[in-house]
Amino acid sequence: MDDADKREFMDGAEAVPGGAGTEGRVRISEDVVAQIAVKALSGVEGVKPASPGLMANLRLGRKTTNGVRITLSEGEFPEVQVDAYVAVRYGLRIPDVCWDVQEAIKEQVERYTGYAVRAVNVFVQGITFQEDQDDGGYDDAPSFVEEE
Template identity: 45%
Template structure:
């Protein structure tokens, strides 16, 4: 039967009475994914893009509205920049505060790292049903075609 392993703050793993030294490093990409999943779980908010610099890999690590900086140390620390869109009609300061608190709590819970800062950058607002021009034009054309074919069928029946 296997005994559970315990890890103390100095990264010493204790297993079955024996000790060995080692370190644990969590990738920045993992922290970015944890942050994005946290944001996705919060209603009335969604991630936004961070701009053209992130698409070319310029600057800090970023992915779909989240930038993360990890400072190594005895207990590593994290700084997060989140770029979000808020649903129209929501109180932005209250929602941003909730997002900060949830991101901080989840990152500390899942990584064991200290969170130095969580900066929320509200880049815009969104509505439930975005209006897409191309789709609405196609729908109008389809509706006009249906009306024209119905009129042609009626004229055909009237002529008989």
């Protein structure tokens, strides 16, 4: 989405439909953006959300939702930074899977929010080894992987 598209989107979002001359702003919650990112993450083959590690367990830093942490920058054209914490299925090439995660999250967040995605950082926190046909190809999650 280029700057002209962002301006057009945000200009359309400024006016409140049906409010004669009423102007306002549309802001999307970090939780909503996180849900969109988690949904995109779940669509990538061979990936499961993982725990972000010690910092989140101690409740330090920003809140993490199902392996995704969102940072929204305020401004005329809000930008989103996404940190995705994942476990990758054994046997898959990790850089390729991470690329797929980045592309899926970026595409979905930009499509549904209109916000520009500044960065999608992928942190591989673990590997899943055994396959179980009933669970879509995943074993019972190790301790570092959050259950859904």
